Amino acid sequence: MIFKKTLLSLFCITLIATSSFSQQKRSLTHEDYDGWESMSSTQITDDGKWVGFSIQPQEGDARVEIFPYSDPSKRTIIHRGSGYNFSPSGIFAIGKIVPEADTVRMMKLRKAKKDEMPKDSLFILDLNTGQMEKFANVKSFSIPEKEGDWYAIHFEKPEKQKEEEKHSGEEKGEAKSESDSTETKPKELKTDGTRLLVKSHSSGTEYTFERVESYGFSKDGNYMHYVLAEQDTLDNAGLYLLDLNSGASTTLSEGMTSYSKMKFSPQSNYFSYLSTGDSTKAEKKYHQAFLTDVKSGEVKEFANKESEGILEGGRISSDASFAFSEDESRLFFGVAEDYKDYPYENDTTILDEERPSLDIWGWQDAEIQPMQLNRKSREERRSYLATYDISSGKITQLEDKELKEISLPSKIKLDMALGTSNDAYMRAYSWDIQIGRDIYLVDFATGKRKLIKENASGYPSLSPQGKFVTWYESRDSTWMAYEVGSGQMINLSQGIDQPVYDELNDQPSLPRSYGSAGWLKDDEAFLIYDRYDIWKVNPKNPSNAINITAGKGRENKVEFRRVVLDREEESIDPEEDLYLRAFNEQTKDSGFYLGDISSGAEPEEILMTAHYYFSLAKAKESDEVLVRRSTFEENPDLYLTDLDMDDLQKVSNLNPQQEEINWGTVELVDYLASDGTPLQGLLYKPENFDPNKEYPMMVYFYERNSDNLHRYRSPAPSASVINIPYFVSNEYVVLVPDIKYELGLPGPSAFNCIIPAVQEVVGMGFVDEENMAIQGQSWGGYQVAYLITQTNMFKAAGAGAPVVNMTSAYGGIRWGTGMSRMFQYEQTQSRIGGTLWDKPLYYIENSPLFFMDRVETPVLIMHNDEDGAVPWYQGIEMFMALKRLNQPAWLLQYNGEDHNLRQRKNRKDLSIRLSQFFDHYLKGAPAPLWMTEGLPAVEKGKTLKYELEN
Structure with missing residues (x-):
């Protein structure tokens, strides 16, 4: 009887345990990545009445969701929707x-040809009625940028036309016999153009054109240009202008082989091509x-290679786009050098196999050969800016070989622009990336330049009214202004009693600035950021700088930055409300404040919470607002609110499947570096964390990361580093410590910051001290390599693209840019602060390679054969x-891959191998065969060796 009761008790206990276990959340798997969603294309109509966004899984079909701001429950979902927009009038979405x-995917598996692949369709959603119209076989679509309710749909070739053209091409090469039928079918003429439908959504007016090659609307939606492709003869190719109100088409040109770079002027009075x-x-x-006068239809050729005023020996560039001034008095275009004739290149008596192929590196070259090769295609397409005075017909060349860089704003309202040239200083760029530049004012009318x-x-900018040129002079850590009228130089930051340079800069380079918010109306004042606050500086009286955030930023360690609500603003109206983004440097809380430019009163809190807020967008004509927010646990969903932000209404639900996952939590960890510097780190724990249990711990690091406390991290295949949600979900604790560097001591600095952070967390009592690992990529990979030469406290390590030998890496090339790596060690991240011959011991002592005999930690290295940042040989x-x-060491070399993996298939592979490697060493899981047997070259592509040992 006692035995039966015991069995019954054991059965009940087992049943309860099984029931409890069945309710537990599961861990993330590598199969979860594909379905994990992200959001993009958040939009609100100008009147604030309609909202839309796009949701994309990492692999699979996306969707577009559109709904009224007033009632998000009335939602239209367009499955597989892509690249949508609201019409300027806000009456339809397309x-x-x-x-x-x-x-x-199935078609690709069948190796279907491009023409056989399924084509895109188009949707047009009427926002008032909810009716949706769809069109099949669509190549592209367009709507006007600013006004109107027109849309244009460019269709693919119909299947029948493609078949007829195919057979027509086949028949051209066949000889007909006498027995062939004498009947002839009407010849289907071949063309690259296809049908274009242009329609007004409100009136229903529509126009249809066949064999269209390209097209485009004017901003105001009153006109459209379209190009008809040739149809077996150039005689019927041409460029036309359509008046959308009358339906009349004007022929601008016919019979040319190419039409390109079409552009309407801002008010649509002119059209260039x-x-x-x-x-x-x-x-x-x-x-x-x-240039076409749109109203009269008059077409004028205003420039060719013979035109007076263009670059000597130049030609009109087909690689440069047109730009009009806002008042439509000027047209800007590009001029290229004429084609050069190289006799050797064109010598047809030389076989390709007889031509030597080499690069000659000359010490006198301004740019080393890899940089020249990297920029070759850009230089081959280089054009020099010129301007055409529409009234006088005069052409003025603005750029040339002596001044190649003139900056045109998106809206050209002034009669001058800024030009810069760093040619005189480029030779030093391989080791000094902070070279200077000469700044010029260039007059559009005359082309004259004033140094x-x-x-x-620094990098200069011109004030909206053209009264001042401003730049941050990093050598003096000051903001400078040049007054155009008087020629006076002004130190704008002289009255600011706080540093305007990066206070945390720990690189052997000039510290950057904190930036600026821009100019007030009429160029009355310039807004400059310090680490926390915002300063208003009148260039006429710079010593009397006013802290318009009243010093509350620095007092509370809160960073204030102006929020731009009007994306088209050119200057700041001091009478309008000053909305500020706020970030607490210590707690990592963020939100928004309301300030006052005129009074400089203390900012008033609108919203401040333990979240990360981003993508704030306001409707152009109303106070409706969109904003996104996240934490590590909360997906970055979309919320509706207004400028008061009293109530945030969540209107998206990204990744509901996360509710089924053993996710995680994150918290700040405060610790002291070995030199006593207070630092912070991020500590991630599993959602089902048990403080009485000991967990294996992964340690990941890269510079400073603690400000990312509330950033959401998606489960995703790894491009180079561990995916934190995956490891946390699979019962790891993950630590991400901040690092402060001492110049000349990058390796010891990492040790002095990372090890105390690890010890701080180990002291909390829930980490299995015998099962800890480190992993990092690039600069983090270097630090991993260095740490395992200094300590054996980690059971395993992962180093991606690590520099282990600074002496050889110093003279290497960053192939992605063609730059020498010298600057990296002398001025930036590697932080040596001198040349190899100035500080040879620093290079050696900070290079892990020279101390590899100390390593007892198994290492998984990833370094790819097309790494554009760190030489693969490292x-x-x-x-x-x-x-x-x-x-024990393994090197993963992904063929044809860059510094970080680009191809998703390789990212998935790395994710699996990272988890198998660390699970084996930290959890005692069986080793996969790729670790125990390797992957012989004869088996490459035939097996992946993921299988675990018995």
Whole structure:
């Protein structure tokens, strides 16, 4: 009887335990990545009545959701919607519907040809009625930028037309026999153009054109241009202008081989374009530039390679776009150098196999050969800015070889612009990335240049009214202004009693500024940021700078930055409310405050919570507001509110499947570096964290990360580093400590910050001290390599793209940019602060390679053969040293991959191998076969060796 009761008790206990276990949340798996969603394209109509956003899984079909601001429950979901927009009038939404991802994948598996692949469709949603119209076989669509309710749909070729053209092409090469039928079918003429539908959504007025090659609306929605492709003969190719109100089409040009760079002026009074009659097969094509008076239809060729005023020996560039001044008095275009004739290149008596192929590196070159090769295509397309005075017909060349960089604003309202040149200083760029630049004012009417500052160390900008040029002079850590009228130099920051430079700069370079908020109306004052607050500086009286946030930022360690609500504003109206983004440096809380530019009164809190707020957007004509927010636990969903932000209404629900997952939490950890500096780190724990249990711990690091406390981290395949949600969900604790560096001591600095952070967390009692690991990529990978030469406290380590030998890396190339790596060690992240011959011991003592014999930690290295940042041989040097020393090490080399993995298939592979590697060493899981057997070259592509040992 007692035995039966015991069995019954055991059965009940087992049943309860099983029931409890079945209710537990599951851990993330690598299969979860594909379905994890993100949001993009959050939009609100100008009147604030309609809202939309797009949701994309990492793999699979996206969707667009559109709803009225007043009632988000009345929602229209467009499955597979993509690239949508609201019309300027706010009465319809338009976008593509792309083919199902699974269908596309199956077609690719069948090796279907491009023409056989499924095509996009189009949806047009009437926002008032909720009716949706759909169109199939769509190539592209367009709507006007600013006004109107027109839309244009450009269709793909119908299948019938493609088949007929295909057979027509086949028949051209066939000889007919006498027995062939004498009946002839009407010939279907071949063309690259397709049908274009142009329609007004409100009136229903529509126009249809066949064989259209390209098209585009004017901003105000009154006109459209379209190009008809040739149909077996150039005679019927042409460029046309459509008056959308009358339906009348005006012929601008016919019979040319190419029309390009079409552009309407801001008020649509003019229309410009390029064309050429040269053969499409010609290696050298010469273009002519044309200007059309839209009202009269008059077309004028205003520039060609023979035109007076353009660059000597120049031609009209087909790589540069047109730009009009806002008052439509000027047109800006590009001029390129004429084609050069190289006799050797064109010598047809030389076989390709006889031509030497080499790069010559000259010490006198301003740019080293890899930089030149990296920029070759850009230089081949280089154009020099010129301007055409529409009234006088005069062309003025603005740029040339001596001044190649003139900055035009998006709205050109002044009669001058800024030009800069760093040519005189470029030779030093390989080791000094903070070279200066000469600043010029360039007059549009005459092309004359006035040098206003030689060898400035900042990037200049012109004030909205053109009264001042401003830049941050990093050599003096000051904000400077040049008054255009008087030629006077002004130290704008002289009256600011706090640093305007980065107070935390720990690199051997000039500290950056905190930036600026821009100019007040009429160029009356300039707003400058310090670490926390905002200062108003009158350039006429800079010593009397006013702290318009009343010093409350610094007092409370809260960073204030102005929020731009009107994306088209050109200057700041001091009478309007000053909305501020706020971030608490200590707690990491964020939110918004209301300030006052005129009075400089203390900012008033609107909203401040333990969240990360971003993507604030206000309706153009009302106070309706969109904002997104997140924490590590809360997805970055979208909320509706107004400028008071009293109530935030959540209107999206990203990743509801997270509720089923053992997610995690994050908290700040305060600790002291070895030198006593207070630092912070992020500590991630599993959602089902048990303080009485000991967990394996992963330690990841890269500079400073603690400000990201409330950032959401998506489960995703790894491009290079551990995915924190995955490891936390799978019963790891993850620590991300901040690092403060001492110049010349990057390795010891990492040790002096990371190890105390680890010890602080270990002292909390829930970390399995015998099962800890470190992982990092690039600069983090270097620090991993350094740490395992200094301590054996970690059971395993992962180092991605690590620099292990600073002496060889110093002379290497960052192939992604073509730059020498010297600057990295002398001025930036590597923080040595001198040349290899100035500080040889620093290079050696900070290089882990020279101390690899101390390593007892198994290491997983990833370094790829097309790394554009860190020389691939660095990973090889580390691996070969460990192999020679008979220490467990594996090198993952993804073929054709960059510094961080680009291809998703490789990211998925790395994620699996990272988890298998650390699970084996920290959790005692069986090792996968790729670790125990390797992957021989003869098995490459045939197996992945994920299988675990028995």
